[in-house]
Each structure stands twice: as structure tokens, then as C-alpha cells.
Amino acid sequence: MISQNQIDKASNFLKLHKEEKILTLLNSWDPGSSKLIEASGFEAIGTTSMGISASLGYPDCQAIPFQEMVDAVKRIVEKVTLPVTADIEGGYGKNINEIVNSSRQILLTGIVGINIEDSYDLNPKLVDSIEFCERISAIREMAKSLGIHLVINARTDVFITSSGSENDRLKESIDRGNKYQEAGADCIFIPDVWQKEKIRTLVQEIDAPINILSNPTNGTGFPPSIKELEEIGVARVSLGSSLMKSTLASIRKIGQEVIEEGTYKRLSEHLEPISETLLAYKMATEKNKSH
Structure with missing residues (x-):
């Protein structure tokens, strides 16, 4: 049910959070985007719930039927050799049993980690911290019973919802982060924090690796560079939904130019150097076949 290869990948993925070099994740939504990320030299792949939902015609925030999310993640895992961590939003469940069952289904796709967040979908309200700790502990016990250390990236949305x-x-994020670590989380994910001093405080005050979201598309600021985050001591940085948003924006702008002006300038710009991109994709495909 859980292969030795999956167990080994999970162990290696966890180690990446404890090295001096920051773990950088581009977030994919299908096998094609995942293969290109793998070919670009990254050490792991994270999925984006928004990206997967958008690629299948759904809005974000758990609007996608859970089985479709499971199937999409499974297709990604089957087409890459890198460890994959899945964004499961709030857990796709109304209670602990349902959330643990959803986590188990995702785990059985072959993933090695999950992101789970402490806010209610489509509602700017945080889950009670004790209740969320219970969810983390229950997921940890479920994974342990299957013989694998699932890397749990516990996301607190204090800066988004409060x-x-x-x-x-900042104080509440630190409090929740430490509680989540004690409950079994391996990493604490705190979106929408941009100021370097606040990030430094989070790194110093939370007894766990810290994941920062570098997503310049939300309009609230521009994230520090990867190098700056590494110097501060951040363990993990992810681009979240921004890669998919950038792709969607490119489609829209290219489409507008074609229909309004009848020209292809933007399309031409995005196609260069297409030969290198196609070669990278081909190499990633051949690498996957060899495994």
C-alpha cells in the first residue's frame, strides 16, 4: 500500500527542511507543469489547489470534488520522480474523521507531504487552535500507522483572516505555530508576511522550520528574494498559486491582443526560447520512463 520508495522519498523530503540551503518549491497543477519543474532542477514539487481547481474548471477553496483532486494529484505523482507534497486546503472534511480519511486518500496517491490550513474555506475565520492541533495529531497517527512519516506543513492564516x-x-502566528509543531507538524507555513523583520521574528520564535509564501500577485507587497529568505533562516519558500495565475494572465493577454489587434507579439515573446523548453520537457519525460 505504501511502498519503500515512497517512504524513502518522504524521509529525504523531511531532510530538505533541515538543511542550510532553503527548500524552494514551484507549485504545479498537472503532469506537464510538474515535468517542467522537475526538468528545471528543483528538488521537490508542491501542488497548488488553486491551480488544480482552475485547470479542471473550478474556483479555489475546496469547490472541486475531492475525488477529482485526488485523481489530479495521482496523475502528477505517477509522471515525476521527485517527491510531491499536496495542498489539501482545509482538509476536505467537516470533522476530524473526514479530514483524516481525506488525508489518507491523498497519501495513498504516493505523495510525501501535505499542506493543511487553519481557516474555513470562503470564510475569513480561523479554526480553533486546539481543534486544529487535534487534526494534525490525528493525521500524524494515521500516517504512522501506515509506516510513513508524512511531512505535515501546517498553514496558519492569521495574517489573512485576522x-x-x-x-x-504576529504573536498569534507564533503561538499557533508552536502549538502546531507540538501537535506533530514538521513545518509551519505562514502566508502574507512580507517584512523581513517579521519573518525573522517568526523564524526565531517558532520551534519548527518556517515556510514563507513568495506570491507577488496578491497586491499586498513584494516578497524578499530567495537569497534574503535563506539568510534570515527560512527553511522553505513556495510560490503557491502565482505560477498558475501567471499562466492564466498570459493566456488572457495573448488572447486580447489576437482578438483586438490581430497580432502575435505577446505570443512570440512567450514562445522564446521554445526549443529549449521542449528539450527540457522531452528530457524530463525520458528520465521518468527510465525509472
Whole structure:
């Protein structure tokens, strides 16, 4: 049910969070985008729930039927050799049993890690921290019973959902981060934090590796560079949904130019150097076949 290869990948993925070099993740939504990420030299792949949902015609925030999400993640895992960590949003369940069952189904696709968040979908409200800790602990026990150390990346949405002061939100993020680590989380994911000093405080005050979201598309600021985040001590950085948003924006802009002006300037710009891209994709495909 859980292969030795999956167990080994999970162990290696966990180690990547503890090295001096920052773990950088591009987030994919299908086998094609995943193969290109693998061919680009990354050490692991994270999925984007928004990207998978959009690619299948659904809005974000758990609007996609869970089985379609499972199937999409499985297709990705089957086409790449890198460890894959899956974004399962709030857990696709109304209670702990349902969330653990959803986590188990995702785990059986061959993934080695999950992101799970502590906010209600489509509602700017945080899950009670004790309840969320119970979810983390239950998922940890489920994975342990299957003989694998699933890498749990616990996301706290304090900076997204709370209306308190910056200092209050920073304090609550630290409090939740440490509670989640004690409950069994391997890494704490804190989106929408841009200021380097706040990130430094999170790194110093939370007793776990820290994951920062570098997503310049949300309009609230521009993230520090990968090098700057590494110097601060951030263990993991992910681009989240921004790669898919960039792709969708390119399609829209190219389409507008074609229909309004009848020209292909933007299309031509995005096609260069297409030969290198196609070669990288071909090499990734051949690499996967050899495994």
C-alpha cells in the first residue's frame, strides 16, 4: 500500500527542511507543469489547489470534488520522480474523521507531504487552535500507522483572516505555530508576511522550520528574494498559486491582443526560447520512463 520508495522519498523530503540551503518549491497543477519543474532542477514539487481547481474548471477553496483532486494529484505523482507534497486546503472534511480519511486518500496517491490550513474555506475565520492541533495529531497517527512519516506543513492564516494589529497577528502566528509543531507538524507555513523583520521574528520564535509564501500577485507587497529568505533562516519558500495565475494572465493577454489587434507579439515573446523548453520537457519525460 505504501511502498519503500515512497517512504524513502518522504524521509529525504523531511531532510530538505533541515538543511542550510532553503527548500524552494514551484507549485504545479498537472503532469506537464510538474515535468517542467522537475526538468528545471528543483528538488521537490508542491501542488497548488488553486491551480488544480482552475485547470479542471473550478474556483479555489475546496469547490472541486475531492475525488477529482485526488485523481489530479495521482496523475502528477505517477509522471515525476521527485517527491510531491499536496495542498489539501482545509482538509476536505467537516470533522476530524473526514479530514483524516481525506488525508489518507491523498497519501495513498504516493505523495510525501501535505499542506493543511487553519481557516474555513470562503470564510475569513480561523479554526480553533486546539481543534486544529487535534487534526494534525490525528493525521500524524494515521500516517504512522501506515509506516510513513508524512511531512505535515501546517498553514496558519492569521495574517489573512485576522483583523487585529500587526503585532497581535504576529504573536498569534507564533503561538499557533508552536502549538502546531507540538501537535506533530514538521513545518509551519505562514502566508502574507512580507517584512523581513517579521519573518525573522517568526523564524526565531517558532520551534519548527518556517515556510514563507513568495506570491507577488496578491497586491499586498513584494516578497524578499530567495537569497534574503535563506539568510534570515527560512527553511522553505513556495510560490503557491502565482505560477498558475501567471499562466492564466498570459493566456488572457495573448488572447486580447489576437482578438483586438490581430497580432502575435505577446505570443512570440512567450514562445522564446521554445526549443529549449521542449528539450527540457522531452528530457524530463525520458528520465521518468527510465525509472
